[in-house]
Amino acid sequence: MIEVRNASKSYGETLVVDDVSITLPAGGVISLIGANGAGKSTLLSMISRLLPVPAGTVTVEGMDVTTTPGDVLARHLSILRQDNQMTARLTVRDLIAFGRYPHSKGRLTVEDQGHIERVIRYLELEAVAHRFLDELSGGQRQRAFIAMVLCQDTDYVLLDEPLNNLDVKHAVAMMKLFRRTADEFRKTIILVLHDINFASCYSDRIVAMRNGRIAHQGPPEDIITPCVIRDVYGVEANIHEIDGKRVALYFR
Amino acid sequence: MPPDRRSLPPAVLIAGLGGLAAASIVLFLTVGAKGSWSFILTFRGTKVAAMVLVGYAIAMSTVLFQTITNNRILTPSIMGFDALYRLIQTVLVFQLGSAAVAGFDPRLRFGIEVAAMVAFSWLLYRWLFSGSLRGLHLLMLVGIVFGVLFRSLSGFLQRVIDPNEFLVVQDRLFASFNRVDAQLLAVSALVVLAVSVVVWRKAGVLDVLALGRDAAINLGVDHRREVMQMLVTVSILVAVSTALVGPVTFFGLLVANLAYLLVDTHRHRLILPVAALVAILVLMSGQLVLERLLGFNGALSIVIEFLGGIVFLIILVRRAAR
Numbered sequence: 001m002i003e004v005r006n007a008s009k010s011y012g013e014t015l016v017v018d019d020v021s022i023t024l025p026a027g028g029v030i031s032l033i034g035a036n037g038a039g040k041s042t043l044l045s046m047i048s049r050l051l052p053v054p055a056g057t058v059t060v061e062g063m064d065v066t067t068t069p070g071d072v073l074a075r076h077l078s079i080l081r082q083d084n085q086m087t088a089r090l091t092v093r094d095l096i097a098f099g100r101y102p103h104s105k106g107r108l109t110v111e112d113q114g115h116i117e118r119v120i121r122y123l124e125l126e127a128v129a130h131r132f133l134d135e136l137s138g139g140q141r142q143r144a145f146i147a148m149v150l151c152q153d154t155d156y157v158l159l160d161e162p163l164n165n166l167d168v169k170h171a172v173a174m175m176k177l178f179r180r181t182a183d184e185f186r187k188t189i190i191l192v193l194h195d196i197n198f199a200s201c202y203s204d205r206i207v208a209m210r211n212g213r214i215a216h217q218g219p220p221e222d223i224i225t226p227c228v229i230r231d232v233y234g235v236e237a238n239i240h241e242i243d244g245k246r247v248a249l250y251f252r
Numbered sequence: 253m254p255p256d257r258r259s260l261p262p263a264v265l266i267a268g269l270g271g272l273a274a275a276s277i278v279l280f281l282t283v284g285a286k287g288s289w290s291f292i293l294t295f296r297g298t299k300v301a302a303m304v305l306v307g308y309a310i311a312m313s314t315v316l317f318q319t320i321t322n323n324r325i326l327t328p329s330i331m332g333f334d335a336l337y338r339l340i341q342t343v344l345v346f347q348l349g350s351a352a353v354a355g356f357d358p359r360l361r362f363g364i365e366v367a368a369m370v371a372f373s374w375l376l377y378r379w380l381f382s383g384s385l386r387g388l389h390l391l392m393l394v395g396i397v398f399g400v401l402f403r404s405l406s407g408f409l410q411r412v413i414d415p416n417e418f419l420v421v422q423d424r425l426f427a428s429f430n431r432v433d434a435q436l437l438a439v440s441a442l443v444v445l446a447v448s449v450v451v452w453r454k455a456g457v458l459d460v461l462a463l464g465r466d467a468a469i470n471l472g473v474d475h476r477r478e479v480m481q482m483l484v485t486v487s488i489l490v491a492v493s494t495a496l497v498g499p500v501t502f503f504g505l506l507v508a509n510l511a512y513l514l515v516d517t518h519r520h521r522l523i524l525p526v527a528a529l530v531a532i533l534v535l536m537s538g539q540l541v542l543e544r545l546l547g548f549n550g551a552l553s554i555v556i557e558f559l560g561g562i563v564f565l566i567i568l569v570r571r572a573a574r
Contacts, residue, residue, distance in 0.1 A: 050466050074472025081466050087322050088462040088518040098463065102472040106456035132516070149470070 001026050002047060002156065002188075007056035009042055016042045018212035019056070024190065024205075026061075026155070029182050031199035032192045033223075034209035035233050040192045041082070041160050043209070047190075048079035048158050060156060074102035077156040078149040082164060084141070092136070092144045093129045096120060099151030119151045122177060138165035146174065150181065157181070160192045171195075175202045200224045201245045208232045224248055262522050265514060269529040276536035277304075284544055301441075302432040303539060306493045306500070307507075307531030309444050312451065313489035314504030315511070315527050319462045319520070320479045320486075321388060324512065325568070327504045328490045330392055331376070332399030334499035335406070336369055341424045342406040346413050350420040358433045362440075362495050369491035370484070377483050381476070388479070429497055429539060440492045447485055451524070454478070458520040506560035507531040509567050 002024040009017040017039045024030055032040045045051040047058050049065045058065045060077050078099075096119055100112040108116075120129050123143050133141055142165045149157055162178075163171045178189045179202050193199045199206050199220070206223040208216040209232075216228050224246040229237045237250040260268070277300055285292045317328045344353050344361075353361075376398070380391045410418055451458075457478055460468050468475045493500070511527035538555045546555075 048470070050469055069472075070469060070474050071472030074470065079466070079470045084464070084467070086462070086464050086467070087318075087324050088459075089512070089516055090518045094518060098460065098467070098471060101456075101460055106459065148467075152471075 001061065002190075003057075003059045004043070004047065005057045005059075007043070007046055007053055007058060009039075009046060009051065009054055015212050017046065020212070020214055021056075022207065022214050022217070024188070024207075026188050027182065027186055028204035029178055029189045029191065029202055030205045030207065031203040032190065032207050032209065033194075033196055033199050033232065034215070038209040038232075039212040040209050044079070044158055044160055044190070044192055045081070048077060049073065050079060050081065071102055074152070074154070076154055077158065078152040078154040079158040080145055080149045080160065080162065082160050084145050086133070090133050091130055092125055092133065092140075092147075093120070095133060095144055096125075096129075096147045096151050099148040099153075102152060115151050115153060119147045122150070123147045124173070139167060139170055142166060143170065143174070150177075154187075156188045156190065158190045161194060162191060163193065163195065163198065171198065178202065196224065196229070197247050200247065220246055260514075262515065262517070266522075266525055266529065269514075269526060269533065273529050273532045273536065276533055276540070280536050280540050283540065298432060298434050298437065299429045299539070300536075301437050302429050302496060303535040304532050305437065305441055305444060306429075306497050307503075307535045308528045309440075309489040309493040310500060310504045311507045311511070311527035311531035312448070312524055313486045313493070314508040315520070315523055316451065316458070316482050316489075317486050318508055319458055320482050321392070322462070322464055324509060325505065326392070327502075328486050329499070329504075330399070331373060331395035331487075332402055333369060333373070333487070333490045333494060335399040335402035336372055337365065337494045337499055338425055339402040339406045340365055340368055342409045342413075342421050345417050345421050345424075346409045350417050353420075358436055359439065362433075362436050365495040366443075366488075366491040369494065370487050373487035374484060377480055381480060381483070424498065426498060432496060436496060440496055443488065443492055447488055451485060452521075454482075455520040455524070458482070459518055462518055462520075500556065502557045502560045502564070503531070503534070506556070506563055507534060509564065510534075513567070 004020055004022045004024075007017055007020045008015065016037075020039075020043060032044065034040050042051065046053050047060070047065065049070070053066050060068075060073065063073065063076070065073060065077075093116065096116050097108060097112070099119070100108060100115060104112050120126055123146065125140075125143060125147060128136060128140055128144075133144060136144065142162070146159065146162055149159070157178075162174060166174060175198055178191070181187050182189050182204075191199075191203075200223075201220075203220055206217065206220055207214060208223055208228060215232055216223055222228075224239060226237055226239055229235065229239075229248060229250065233250075235250050237248040240247050240249065280300060281293060281296050314327050318324050318326060376391065376395065380394055381387050410421060413421065457473055460471050460473050461475070461478060461482070463471075465475050468478075507527050507530045510530045511523055514530070515522050515526050517523065534556070538559070542555050
C-alpha cells in the first residue's frame with residue numbers, strides 16, 4: 001500500500017501538488033490521468049523519491065520514502081521517468097542487467113541471469129538485445145527501459161507515460177504485459193497515461209488530477225463519464241460501451 | 253549470438269595499449285641518449301614517473317567528472333581549478349617575491365597548493381550542491397564564474413608585478429615535466445594510489461551513476477552522497493597533477509574521449525585503465541616529439557593542445573554526422 005498524506009510541492013509561487021492525500025492499495029493497475037500540468041508526474045516523482053517531499057509524508061509498505069535507505073526502497077519500488085537520455089554506451093542487455101543492481105550490486109547471479117532472459121523474452125527484445133541503445137528506434141529504446149524496471153522485480157512499478165513512442169501494436173502489448181504482471185505476480189503498476197481509453201480498458205482504478213489535487217478516483221466505470229472528463233480535461237466526450245469497456249470519443 | 257561490436261576484445265586492447273605505453277617509455281628513456289647511462293636513466297626516469305602519474309591522474313579525474321555530470325565534453329577544469337592554480341602562483345610571487353618562492357620547501361608549497369584547491373572545491377560543493385541535476389549545473393556555472401574571477405585577479409596582479417617577476421610567474425604557468433621534484437612524486441604517487449583504491453571499489457556505483465540521476469536513484473544509489481564523494485576525489489586528483497606539472501587542460505578531454513572510442517562499454521573497470529594507458533601513451537609520445545623533434549622549443553601543453561584540439565574536433569564532427 002502506498003500512502004500519501006498532505007503532500008505539497010511548489011515550483012516558485014506555483015503549487016504543483018496541492019495538499020494531496022491518497023491511499024493506493026497493493027495489487028492491480030492504477031492509472032493517473034489529468035491535463036498537462038495537473039501534477040501527475042510530480043506526484044509520481046515524490047512517491048518514488050526522485051523529488052524531495054517538502055510537506056507531508058509518503059510511505060510505501062509503511063516505509064517513509066524520504067528516510068528509508070535508497071537501496072532498501074529500490075527492492076520494493078521502481079520508477080521510470082519520461083525522458084531517458086544517457087551518455088554511456090550501453091547494449092539493451094547491459095541496460096536490463098542494471099535492473100538487478102539493487103539485488104546483486106553488479107555481480108550477476110544465475111537467478112539474475114534468469115530474470116534478465118525472461119524480461120527480454122516478455123518484451124520481445126531478443127533480436128535487439130545485443131544492440132547499442134543509440135542504434136535503436138524510440139519505441140525499441142522505450143521498451144528496453146521498461147524492461148530494466150521490470151527486471152528490478154519490485155512490488156511497485158511506477159511508470160511515467162510508458163506508452164510514449166510506442167506504436168499501436170506495442171502500446172497494446174505493453175498494457176497487456178502490465179495487466180499480466182499485475183495479475184500473475186501480484187504487482188502494483190502505477191502509470192501516468194495520456195490516453196484515457198487505454199486507462200479505461202486496462203486499469204483497475206483511475207485517479208484523475210486537476211490543478212495539483214486529486215479530482216476524482218475510482219474504477220473506470222465511475223471515472224470515464226462525460227461529467228468527469230469535462231471536469232478534468234474541459235472537453236466534451238461521448239462515452240460508448242464496447243465489449244464491456246468504456247470508450248470515450250472526444251475527437252470532435 | 254555474437255555481439256556486433258567493432259572494438260577489440262578488452263583483454264587484447266589493454267594488453268596492446270600496455271605494450272605500446274611500455275614501448276613509448278623505453279623509447280623515451282633511450283632515444284638520443286649520450287653519456288653516462290646511470291645519469292640518463294635517473295634524469296629521464298623521474299620525468300617518466302611524473303608523466304605516468306600525471307597522465308593517470310588526469311585520465312581518471314576526467315572520466316569520473318564526465319560520468320557524474322553525464323557529459324562527455326566537460327573537464328574538471330570547468331570548475332576553475334586551473335585558474336585557482338594560476339592565482340596561487342601569482343599571489344605567491346607577488347607577495348613574497350620570486351626568490352622567496354624559489355627558496356620554499358617544495359613539499360610545503362605542494363601541500364599548500366593541493367590543500368587550497370581541494371578546500372576551495374569542497375566549500376563550493378558544500379555550499380551549492382543540493383543533489384538535483386540543476387544543482388550540478390549550477391555548481392558548474394558558479395565554477396566557471398569563479399574561474400573567470402581567479403583569471404582576472406591573476407591577470408591584474410601580473411600586470412602590476414615587476415616585469416622580471418612576471419617572467420618567473422609565466423614560466424610556472426606552463427605545464428612542464430622538466431622541473432618535477434622527485435620527493436613530491438613519491439607523495440603524489442601515494443595520494444593517487446589511495447584514491448585509486450577507493451575509485452576501483454566504487455566502479456560498480458560509477459557504472460550506475462553514468463545512467464543519470466533518476467535511474468541511479470531508482471536503482472538505490474545514494475546519488476547525492478556518491479556524487480559529492482566523486483567530486484572530492486576528482487579535486488584531489490586534479491590538484492595533485494596540477495601542483496606537480498601545472499595546468500594541462502585539454503589533455504583529459506582528449507584521452508577520455510579516445511578511451512570511449514576504443515572500448516565500446518559502460519564499465520568503468522575497463523574505461524579507467526584504457527583511459528590511463530592512452531594518457532600515458534599520448535604524454536610519452538608528445539614529450540618525445542617535443543624533446544627530440546622540436547628540440548625542446550616549446551612546452552608540452554602546446555603540443556598536446558594543438559594535436560588534442562584537432563582530434564577532438566574530428567570526434568565532435570563525426571558524432572554530429574552520425
